[in-house]
Amino acid sequence: MTTVNQAEKLILAQLKDYGTESLPFEQTPGRVLAEPIKADRDLPPFNRVTMDGIAVSYLAITNGITTFKIKATQAAGDEPAAINQPNECIEIMTGAVLPASVDTVIRYEDVDINGGLATLKVVDIRQGQNLHLQGADKKQGAILASVGQMVTPAIISLAASVGKADLSVKKMPRVVIISSGDELVPVNQIPSLYQIRASNSYTIQAVLQQHALRPDIIHIPDDPEVTRQQIQHCLQNYDVLLLSGGISMGKFDYIPQALEDSAVEKVFHKVAQRPGKPFWFGRHGNGAVVFAFPGNPVATFMCVHKYFLNWLRAVLGLPEQAPMYAVLDKDFQFLPELQYFLQVKLQSNPQGQLVALPIEGNGSGDFANLADTDAFLELPLEKSDFKKGEVFKVLKF
CATH class of the missing domain: 3.40.980.10 (MoaB/Mog-like domain)
Structure with missing residues (x-):
């Protein structure tokens, strides 16, 4: 046999x-990439503000300026504003592009704003703080997802971000x-x-x-x-x-x-x-x-x-899944010389071990028993007595 x-x-x-086929990217979760997804521009594509607050020139901080006149307000998606004087700042929002005339963002929590003026409440300010610099994640042309990867929600996000409206996937x-x-x-x-x-x-x-x-x-x-x-x-x-x-x-x-x-x-x-x-x-x-x-x-x-x-x-060319193992939670005996797939409920114990609790049904016709289990414990055919504490491979479903 x-x-x-x-x-x-x-x-x-x-x-x-x-073979392969091209599908709208939103229809590809669970499919396997047949082409790499590449960055169509730097990620992020510009120096991106990561905190709501004010943007200033750090040189003004080193020169002792602590109160700034708000020159403009800039939201995410706005064209960049500019300052002309060191004592000016731009009120700026998370996600906005950093204007070329400033290089440091101070969050709202660290300033007092009153009458069009922003006054610093802290002295510990670092040049370039609260910024996500252009290309810090990936440079233009970099591979973001490789051939053979399964399309996950994270890869859907990548495809949308780089404008891949259609993806080539394995049929x-x-x-x-x-x-x-x-x-x-x-x-x-x-x-x-x-x-x-x-x-x-x-x-x-x-x-x-x-x-x-x-x-x-x-x-x-x-x-x-x-x-x-x-x-x-x-x-x-x-x-x-x-x-x-x-x-x-x-x-x-x-x-x-x-x-x-x-x-x-x-x-x-x-x-x-x-x-x-x-x-x-x-x-x-x-x-x-x-x-x-x-x-x-x-x-x-x-x-x-x-x-x-x-x-x-x-x-589909997916890598072989790494085996999962669990500890048998109680003694079990199976006499025929067959590899037995024992229905179990998986739990974890305080020691961080995966534990398999046998849920014995009434044979292979007892489909109702499946609703109370979440895996099969693979018991080898070379033995018939299986002891609590022994470790066996798990087929999780």
Whole structure:
């Protein structure tokens, strides 16, 4: 049987470059840059005032002048004013450009203003204080964000600041989520006693939407010919097929045969893990890949996070995420020789450690238990007794 590590390596061997596209910058959060963002001018682009107050020539301070006549008032965005005499000042606001005739800003708290005059209340004044000098952050042409970085709110701010109304980003693969089975009914219908509402597809969709993917969803009834036609259609129109259910040994599990009939090569089937042991992965000659997850909700949820999202990061050229570890909060035993993904609630203790509290449910069909947890603790298959205080890798969701 394929181990978890082997499955990860086999999946990551199936990478493809899907190209690039240009999008309005406000539509790119979560996408990956395919071009650098450069400063179109110095940052800041001028000597910028950082405090409301008065702007003076420091030479006047050294000559003992302590009272200044307010020559003008200048707000952010105004053209710079000017003084003509050493005993003059400009009342100036945060964000304004510093006029060439002055070089020091004294905040309002340190002056008394009365009758058009500003009198100093302090003697500790430094030349150039309360200024953000032109080019202090970045010079014109400097790279502010590099190719391969994920677009975050901070990068959106950079793009807006340098006038990049459109950004070149890496294309996302076209993804379809496929459910199957006559036991599933739409969410807005009342199921019979022998039916359930379809939920796995929407769970996967919600996970993918958090990663800037907008997958389509289709449902296939328990019909071998319809199954084959739908699988072949999806292979021609999508880059990734994410299937939930229908891959076991049941009499009405038609998907494995449909995949075989559609020339999808099986890379592996069954992984030494729980939940998600029946996980199936394959590839088509046109480059499409197929992730066929078990139908149990917890198994599907775990496999999407463990396998598909890691594959997606690699496809987009994002760096491998540094592993996270947590301390097991109580003894736990798991007997089968399988790598166990234990549902846990993460907390921190006074020593600054990340602690994993097991929240045991009723197996991989207990999707309600997911709402009370926020991670899986990866327990290795080489052992069956896990002690409080031992440290294991965390798959956070």
